Amino acid sequence: MNQHDLDVLDEIQRRVLWLATRIVDAANHERDTGDGVKVGGHQASSASLVTAMTALWFAHLGAEDRVAVKPHASPVFHAIQYLLGNLDRSYLTRLRARGGLQSYPSRTKDPDEVDFSTGSVGLGAAAPLFAAVTRRYVDAHFGVRPRSRFVALLGDAELDEGNIWEAVADPATTGLGNVMWLVDFNRQSLDRVVPGVRIDQWRGQFEAAGWHVVEVKYGRRLAAAYARPGGAALRDWIDAMPNEQYQSLFGLAGPLLRKQFLDGAPAGIAELIADIPDDELGPLVTDLGGHDLAAMLEAYAQCDAVTDRPSVVFAYTVKGWGLPMAGNPRNHSALLTTAQVDALRAAHGLNRDTEWDRLDPASAAGVRAGERREALSRAPRTRALGVSVPEATRVRANKPVSTQEVFGRVLVDLARDPQVGRYLVTTAPDVATSTNLAGFINRSGVFAPTSQRAWSEDRMLRWTESPAGQHIELGISEMNLFLLLGQLGLAWDLSGQPLLPVGTVYDPFVLRGLDAFLHGTYSGARFVVAGTPSGVTLAPEGGAHQSTLTASVGLELPGVTFVEPAYATTLDWLLCDALGQIAGGAAPAATAAPGEDGGYYFRLSTRPVDQAPFAAARSRLGDAVLRRQVLAGGYRLVDAHQAYPQLVDAPVVQLAASGAVLPEVLAAAAELAEEGIAAHVVDVTSLDRLYRAWQRTLRQGVRTATVPSVPGALRSAFVDRVPVVTVHDAASHAMAWLGSAVGAPAVPLGVDEFGQSGSVTELYELHDLLPGSIVNAALAALSLR
Numbered sequence: 130m131n132q133h134d135l136d137v138l139d140e141i142q143r144r145v146l147w148l149a150t151r152i153v154d155a156a157n158h159e160r161d162t163g164d165g166v167k168v169g170g171h172q173a174s175s176a177s178l179v180t181a182m183t184a185l186w187f188a189h190l191g192a193e194d195r196v197a198v199k200p201h202a203s204p205v206f207h208a209i210q211y212l213l214g215n216l217d218r219s220y221l222t223r224l225r226a227r228g229g230l231q232s233y234p235s236r237t238k239d240p241d242e243v244d245f246s247t248g249s250v251g252l253g254a255a256a257p258l259f260a261a262v263t264r265r266y267v268d269a270h271f272g273v274r275p276r277s278r279f280v281a282l283l284g285d286a287e288l289d290e291g292n293i294w295e296a297v298a299d300p301a302t303t304g305l306g307n308v309m310w311l312v313d314f315n316r317q318s319l320d321r322v323v324p325g326v327r328i329d330q331w332r333g334q335f336e337a338a339g340w341h342v343v344e345v346k347y348g349r350r351l352a353a354a355y356a357r358p359g360g361a362a363l364r365d366w367i368d369a370m371p372n373e374q375y376q377s378l379f380g381l382a383g384p385l386l387r388k389q390f391l392d393g394a395p396a397g398i399a400e401l402i403a404d405i406p407d408d409e410l411g412p413l414v415t416d417l418g419g420h421d422l423a424a425m426l427e428a429y430a431q432c433d434a435v436t437d438r439p440s441v442v443f444a445y446t447v448k449g450w451g452l453p454m455a456g457n458p459r460n461h462s463a464l465l466t467t468a469q470v471d472a473l474r475a476a477h478g479l480n481r482d483t484e485w486d487r488l489d490p491a492s493a494a495g496v497r498a499g500e501r502r503e504a505l506s507r508a509p510r511t512r513a514l515g516v517s518v519p520e521a522t523r524v525r526a527n528k529p530v531s532t533q534e535v536f537g538r539v540l541v542d543l544a545r546d547p548q549v550g551r552y553l554v555t556t557a558p559d560v561a562t563s564t565n566l567a568g569f570i571n572r573s574g575v576f577a578p579t580s581q582r583a584w585s586e587d588r589m590l591r592w593t594e595s596p597a598g599q600h601i602e603l604g605i606s607e608m609n610l611f612l613l614l615g616q617l618g619l620a621w622d623l624s625g626q627p628l629l630p631v632g633t634v635y636d637p638f639v640l641r642g643l644d645a646f647l648h649g650t651y652s653g654a655r656f657v658v659a660g661t662p663s664g665v666t667l668a669p670e671g672g673a674h675q676s677t678l679t680a681s682v683g684l685e686l687p688g689v690t691f692v693e694p695a696y697a698t699t700l701d702w703l704l705c706d707a708l709g710q711i712a713g714g715a716a717p718a719a720t721a722a723p724g725e726d727g728g729y730y731f732r733l734s735t736r737p738v739d740q741a742p743f744a745a746a747r748s749r750l751g752d753a754v755l756r757r758q759v760l761a762g763g764y765r766l767v768d769a770h771q772a773y774p775q776l777v778d779a780p781v782v783q784l785a786a787s788g789a790v791l792p793e794v795l796a797a798a799a800e801l802a803e804e805g806i807a808a809h810v811v812d813v814t815s816l817d818r819l820y821r822a823w824q825r826t827l828r829q830g831v832r833t834a835t836v837p838s839v840p841g842a843l844r845s846a847f848v849d850r851v852p853v854v855t856v857h858d859a860a861s862h863a864m865a866w867l868g869s870a871v872g873a874p875a876v877p878l879g880v881d882e883f884g885q886s887g888s889v890t891e892l893y894e895l896h897d898l899l900p901g902s903i904v905n906a907a908l909a910a911l912s913l914r
Contacts, residue, residue, distance in 0.1 A: 130188070130426060133493075138422050140494040141212070142183035146451050147477045148208035148221065149175045151484060154470050156224040168225050169232075173449035173460040174201035177315045177419070178282060181444055182209060184425040185280070187497060192507050193277040195260060195623055197245035197253045199284050199313060200233035210241040212487055213502045221485055236619075237653045242507075244623065245281075246652040249644055251290030252612065254283040254310065256648070258296050258439070259609070259616040260623050261305040262601070266554065266576055267624040269596040274625055278433075281310045285443075288312065288331055292645065295606040297338045301613070304339075304578060306436035309429070314419065315448040316372050328443060341440040345418035345428045354413060359401045366398050367414065378415055379447055379456025383407045390414055419446035512655075513713035514627040516548040518705055520756070526697035529737035532788070533661045535697040536733055537565030539704050540631065544572050544599075549708070552629045554617060556601040558610045562590060564633035564661050566600065574598030607642030610634055611658070615649025618656040618711075618728070629657075629708050636660030636732060637676035650688035650728050655711045657704070661733035664858030665884045665892045666789040675884035680732060680787075680859035684816050688727030691817040693787040696743040699759045699814050704731065706760055734789040734858075736889065742766055742795055743812075761842035762818035766791070767798055769807035776807040782907045783847055785811040785867055786856040790898055794856050797903035808907060811846045816864060819843060823870045839871075847871045852910035854878065856903055874913035876906040 153170030162168065178199060185196065186209050198206045207230050210216040220240055223229025231238050233248035245260070247253025257279035268274055287293060296302060314328070332342050347355070347364075355364045367375070374392065381389055387410055391399050402410060418424040425444065432440035449455035453469050465473065474484055488495040522542035524535055544550040553573070555566055562570075571591045576598035583593060603609050610632055616623065617630035634642065639660045649656070665675045683691030690707070694700040707729035746766050747755055758764035763785070770777050782801065786794040791812060798808040813819065822840035830837030839849060847853070847867075853875040855864035861879030868875020880896045893899045897906070 135422050137493045137497050142179050145183050145208045146179045149204035152204045152224050155222045171201035175204045176450045176452050177446040177448045178202045178313050180420045184422050187501050189429050192505050193275045195244040196280040197257050198234050199282045200247045203234050212498050216241045250287045251292045252648040254281040255296035255612050257281045258302050259613045261308045263616045263620050264624045267626045271626050279308050285312050285314045292608040299604045299609050301603050305439045308439035309432045310441040312443045314443045315446045335441050339438050341435040341438050343428050343431050343442045345424050346445045347418050348416035348421035350413050350416040366394050376456045386411050417445040419444035510622050512621045518549050518709035518712050521701045524701045526740045529739045531735045531737050532700050532733040533565050533735050535700050537568050539701050541568040554599050554628050555631045557633045558603045559605045570600045575600050607638045608645045611642040611645035614656040615654040618654030632658045636663035637674050639679045657707050657729045659731040662735040663732050665880050666734050666736045666858050668887050668889045668892045671886040672884040677860050677880040680863040683730045689730050691730045692815045693732040694814050695788050695791045702756050702759050736789040759814050762815040763811050763813040763846040766812040767810035769809050773802045779805050779807045781807045781851050783809045783851050783853045785813050787813045790856050790858050793900050796900040800904050854906045854910050874910050876910045
């Protein structure tokens with residue numbers, strides 16, 4: 130790139146720096162929030178990436194490339210989008226305001242186009258890596274897409290996050306030559322200047338994982354100084370200088386800077402720089418490569434040239450570059466004063482009338498911005514897959530069977546469907562066989578970039594690895610599972626190919642991957658994940674493998690529909706419906722919450738359950754009515770007045786349960802009938818959908834000052850104002866709200882202690898889940914009326 134082009138880019142980066150700084154300033158100093166809470170922002174953390182991001186968007190990226198932006202650099206991203214003409218000016222004064230620019234880049238909430246949501250550090254950085262895994266899969270199955278580079282801009286402190294190294298080390302992410310991470314190596318964290326520089330450690334870790342490593346340490350001025358006689362000694366001193374001492378130079382000038390620079394320097398350094406004027410010494414010795422446009426573009430070119438492995442660029446920068454707070458140990462959340470902003474505005478040749486202007490379209494910088502806008506424009510993408518998932522596979526279950534087993538059988542049946550099968554892709558963190566994906570793997574194979582020879586033969590599991598495989602196996606990392614599921618669920622946008630992603634994980638370890646689970650759903654990804662087996666029903670495994678919190682997590686996660694079926698057909702209907710919603714080829718269930726649009730979490734069990742009670746309910750209600758109620762979240766498995774006509778005038782109680790505990794609940798209902806009490810049994814297939822239906826009616830009443838109605842989903846399953854006992858192989862509070870929903874006393878039973886090893890009967894006795902305890906709870910509920 131010639132000097133003219135570099136001068137144009139320098140003009141652009143100066144305007145980017147100004148706008149990013151002013152965006153934060155306006156949010157804090159010109160907006161009256163009325164609540165006394167500071168708005169915040171990160172002027173210094175934004176400034177350190179101005180050069181790197183200007184070089185990317187105005188000289189390097191193509192329309193097909195995808196970038197994750199460091200959370201605290203969001204003002205720089207929005208400033209760039211504004212200069213490219215992709216963001217309305219009105220948003221520049223609405224950072225962190227309702228309906229305005231988000232605190233951190235958001236795919237679903239920002240007005241400009243964001244490729245990857247970032248915010249929870251480490252996850253945004255790893256997301257492009259798994260997007261590249263997804264692209265490799267899409268290319269192998271659906272034809273090669275136009276080449277994309279998947280880029281992550283991350284802070285050096287993010288490398289402290291463990292999930293970074295889980296992602297780097299996973300065998301599924303090896304050999305991705307279209308990935309580049311750019312580390313903003315400003316050697317500061319939130320609280321301090323980092324004592325010591327860990328570049329050698331990090332370089333070694335990346336290289337050990339097979340990555341290509343590039344360091345951009347010094348700019349052109351320092352490089353020229355090193356080439357002069359004695360320059361090697363100058364370089365040795367700067368390299369050896371303590372990080373804290375070097376960072377302190379950015380707040381100094383003149384003789385004070387010279388004195389600080391020479392403190393501890395070896396003999397000869399003072400003479401070496403004696404002829405450099407004071408006003409030139411500071412810009413020289415603080416000339417870092419991360420703020421040199423030519424050096425950054427050269428680093429990007431080096432990464433492009435390496436096509437057989439991922440690349441990482443360590444760009445040495447200073448936090449607060451170009452601002453009065455540069456290098457200050459406490460500048461992370463610091464804000465420039467109004468006087469400092471006024472001075473900065475004048476230094477950039479702007480005034481109050483011109484400060485928000487875009488680049489003059491007739492200038493060289495304005496012409497470049499117009500060219501780049503055209504070069505980076507993208508065609509619209511569609512999320513709909515355009516195929517119809519069947520309402521059911523009609524899986525047969527004439528004997529007791531577990532939901533985990535049925536889950537695997539339904540997937541195999543769907544894999545046989547000529548419309549649906551090719552779009553299914555499964556993944557698991559080294560638990561595929563123990564979560565019952567073996568049947569799908571036997572039919573569809575394991576994905577690998579190249580065919581792998583199998584050295585042993587297993588009649589039960591055909592682990593055939595090839596580009597045609599549809600299962601992506603991961604190492605033991607639940608974070609990686611959810612990161613990959615998130616990117617598979619966004620393949621329609623990032624790789625131009627909608628997919629039907631399904632993941633499995635041991636249910637207790639959903640909590641390990643929770644941050645990444647949340648990241649995927651916040652990003653708008655759509656996928657199915659099955660947590661299996663779950664609860665204390667996994668009795669012999671002990672407390673370490675017994676999940677009791679996950680039902681509450683599934684219920685509370687935004688963008689996730691939590692389901693917990695007990696019977697084969699209910700699972701069949703729910704899973705086909707979920708995949709149908711993702712495919713966009715099936716109309717949303719009439720009983721689904723408006724706008725239901727995200728992931729689906731199935732909590733499953735290995736406990737075989739007798740299917741006869743469901744068959745009886747099916748005969749009583751018919752498929753059309755029953756399926757509608759199952760998808761709505763619950764149905765009356767046993768209607769006591771029909772099952773026991775002699776109890777038509779008896780006291781009535783309702784037993785509500787999900788999943789594996791239904792056999793005990795049914796036994797309790799029979800015991801209660803013997804005692805002259807009519808006990809309806811409600812199979813709650815989705816606490817989530819029932820809760821959302823209830824909340825919709827409550828909120829509508831609150832907002833309109835009217836009496837809330839009882840939603841149809843609850844009305845069809847429950848009798849209004851009749852006492853409820855909730856029974857759940859999970860924390861008892863997850864279902865306890867049902868009493869309020871039906872306007873009646875409730876006694877919640879569940880698992881509220883850490884588990885231990887034992888038989889199912891022993892542990893159900895310990896946690897009051899046996900029929901006798903349920904009967905006593907029903908009597909207690911009746912006494913509370």
